[in-house]
Amino acid sequence: MIAESMYQELILEHYKHPQGRGLRDPFDAEVHHVNPTCGDEITMRVKLGDGDKVEDVSYDGQGCSISQAAASVLHELATGSTVGETLAVVEEFTRLMQGRGQVEPDEDVLGDAVAFAGVAKFPARVKCALLAWMAYKDALARSAS
């Protein structure tokens, strides 16, 4: 079944049991992103620590399983890493999503986020997968300034 390439067990798992969901204090920056074409929304907070460390990524939102699971996976990957490390993941994830299914994902960089590879073949869903990740990038930029 093709479905398996998109609705990986891991995505459904994160959707049904989102990790780190809920908005938490303290935070350095909060952003609210909307995907106007499908109505998916996310509010995201970032708390940075010493040595460029990402101490917490907290979020709340609504939307399809892809957008919600993407936020959950992002939370897991980012929390505890450095900003530099997470930006590398964001970049690779974006490249994969915008590759129309033609890009070979780098599993070493992506970790669990590789489960979203199947989404890249559906242009309409790419924005869902990217929503949280773009919000995160935006939140980082605002924390820094």
Add this chain to the structure above:
Amino acid sequence: MIAESMYQELILEHYKHPQGRGLRDPFDAEVHHVNPTCGDEITMRVKLGDGDKVEDVSYDGQGCSISQAAASVLHELATGSTVGETLAVVEEFTRLMQGRGQVEPDEDVLGDAVAFAGVAKFPARVKCALLAWMAYKDALARSAS
């Protein structure tokens, strides 16, 4: 050859040797018609007599063989007939021309003008054939008023 259905000997004959060409006095009405899409032009004068008689149709113009021959044939058919008779011919000629080649011409009514039947299949040429005839109709209307 298909050409024969359009460039009848009679049409070429009238084109090379136009009948009644040249503007003459006296006249009751003069009109100038132009086919803007192809630039064909005609100036036409009508002189009516007693008993609704068409005494003279004189004309001058420039354009393709079809438009010029049509004026010549019109001159021959109209001069000496009554207004009523000629209007019947104009009507039948118009019907034939606008029939896209699907209309069976009434030879009894049309006389020599039946030679133009082949033109009806070429929408682009229909206006050429009708130029003089529409001018004539217009001139009649102005003579009457």
Add this chain to the structure above:
Amino acid sequence: MDTAFDVERIRKDFPVLSRELPGGRPLVYLDSGNSSQKPVQVIETMREHLAVHYANVGRAMHVLGAESTEAYEAAREKVAAFVGAPSRDEIVFTKNASEALNLVAYAFGNPINEDPRFTMGPGDEIVISEMEHHSNIVPWQLLARRTGATLKWFSVTDEGRLDLSNLDELVTERTKIVSIAHQSNVLGTVNPVARVLERVRQAGALMMLDASQSVPHKPVDVTALDVDFLAFTGHKAVGPSGIGVLWARAELLDAMPPFLGGGEMIEAVWMDRSTYAPAPHKFEAGTPPIVEAVGLGAAVDYLSSVGMDAIAAHERELTRYALEALGEVPGLRVVGPTDLQDRGGTVSFTLEGIHPHDVGQIMDDEFGVAVRVGHHCARPLHLRFGIPATTRASFYLYNTPAEIDALVRGLHHVRKVFA
């Protein structure tokens, strides 16, 4: 089902319906409201025209030019007959329904225009409805912004009907044009044209129908409807992409200023001014969608040969069947009328706790069921119902009750996946 209507024979005319999707899934195409599939009669007509009869139209004096022009103008004649237009000259070919709607919107408030029916400025009003497709909203928003006119709209009731309770306040002597859908592309609702038109006439305004979702599905007669403008699109009516239709009363086409300028819409051109060809050519600038018009001609021939009444009856049975079957899916809520009164074969719904995007994707991935998910280019209508999106199944002459069974089976599975 209607026994005279042989859906299996019809399905054979549509090559894609016997296509197997990747993974060995059969195709269950329930997205005709978005765009319909094409019968071999249309495809072959286009192929043949492209292969051996093609040339530009109007301008050419050679055999191919004459053949191509004849086929193009014959298509206009067929379309005119199909919608009951009094004259073939009232049929303007556009690229889609959206262009037809914009063409009319751009006729208003154009400084070139002198006809009072088409002036537009502050104080003038445009009336649409909350159930419109974006293509019948945005052109009027843009017109209002260009001219300073005011845009107003009918609300939609909880049952998905046009709310006519304030008809007399909405449509007044300030109104210049009312433009509404003949049939909603989300709710399936068929709007009460005559009631609205009566008020439009009292107010001295013009009325346009967006018939994109009605013309393909049931007999539509512009003379009987008695409105002023009507738009529809070829690709939803078993015709090709790239072709739409504006029908308008001849005298209005005469009164409207030209829209797109260029070859074929002119009578004579000087460097500093031009005179324009009579309608419909006045509104067909440049080389028209020739092969597409010819394809649309073949499409209306095809629909007529099946019979629009028979198609409407078939879709009605499918809709009855679908409304019943969907009613039994737990957590499913139909958005739009749940009875058959004044509604067509488009059924949109939500499934509790599951986002339509997920519904659509799993239906496709696992069952080959093609439904549309999202706001279906009718975002304001979804805002009105407080939902970001719906799942929509839309039926056409080639659909069967078995396909609705597949839809329902799929929905049960989706519920299990997300349980």
Add this chain to the structure above:
Amino acid sequence: MDTAFDVERIRKDFPVLSRELPGGRPLVYLDSGNSSQKPVQVIETMREHLAVHYANVGRAMHVLGAESTEAYEAAREKVAAFVGAPSRDEIVFTKNASEALNLVAYAFGNPINEDPRFTMGPGDEIVISEMEHHSNIVPWQLLARRTGATLKWFSVTDEGRLDLSNLDELVTERTKIVSIAHQSNVLGTVNPVARVLERVRQAGALMMLDASQSVPHKPVDVTALDVDFLAFTGHKAVGPSGIGVLWARAELLDAMPPFLGGGEMIEAVWMDRSTYAPAPHKFEAGTPPIVEAVGLGAAVDYLSSVGMDAIAAHERELTRYALEALGEVPGLRVVGPTDLQDRGGTVSFTLEGIHPHDVGQIMDDEFGVAVRVGHHCARPLHLRFGIPATTRASFYLYNTPAEIDALVRGLHHVRKVFA
């Protein structure tokens, strides 16, 4: 002729070229400047898309929707590469070149717009030329009438060249846009873009090229040309009808107000306002010409596989041959350059004492030679030369010297008929 260029093999790709016309005449198609014929590669690509891959684009989430979207967007990518566009997002699909030209004209003087490059009112100037196709005249006339701006134009010399002697007076700081043909559809003249552009840049204006007659016939690279807008049309480039292209710099597409409103050109819609999608979708309202874009993609693939340099060289040889052969027909006068310098394969002429309509009809009737007669949608140019019409032979990759021989034979016969 170029030996590497196998015209006989190419001719086999075009089904119509082996068609026999009524009366057993062979077809000699010398009207490609009007519209070109289509190779089987294009026809089959379209047929297959219609038959088994068709669905609406962008909006659909099912397999067919994904396939159709992929094919449509791949066509955009092919077209971008074909004209050297820096980004596929700079390619807007329209229904023809005329729509592309109108789209740009409507971007000016729109009250919705705020960018100073696109404001337009009394005192502002638009510059075109006397050799333009009506599609590059009328949109600007209408714009001038809507806004009160002034329309000016380059003259044409007796040799059929753009008269640049008053370039500096014509293009000034009052000029907002200059729009001229890359190659004339009557004279064959290729215009000196760089010289005009230099002045346009000094004046701070924008520049548009009507490349309808150049893109199909020779390598055209928008980056090298360095203009701001470029329009062309699919049907003249072995592609289908119903599809045209506007290329524009990304930042200009961003700055321009929307043109047609509707589905797919929006980001979000409320009843009273909307936000718009980024270009190119911002300018593609409604269902686009999907199958037509896919067909155009196949067309540019076909042209590229033959090679645009090879096509240009082939046409150059045909033009050399034709200019020589026509020069020997008594009473024949070529309107346009009689040398090969900066000219393409379009040769228009008059035959003394014989109206072009008669020439065209007899050529077709008796010889199956399809030429175009009339003013070729360039009436002002014909007025400038004081003639109502010309006969035009235009060549393409599939034409042969033998076909030019047939043309010349036909002309001798025409002279005899009307002697």
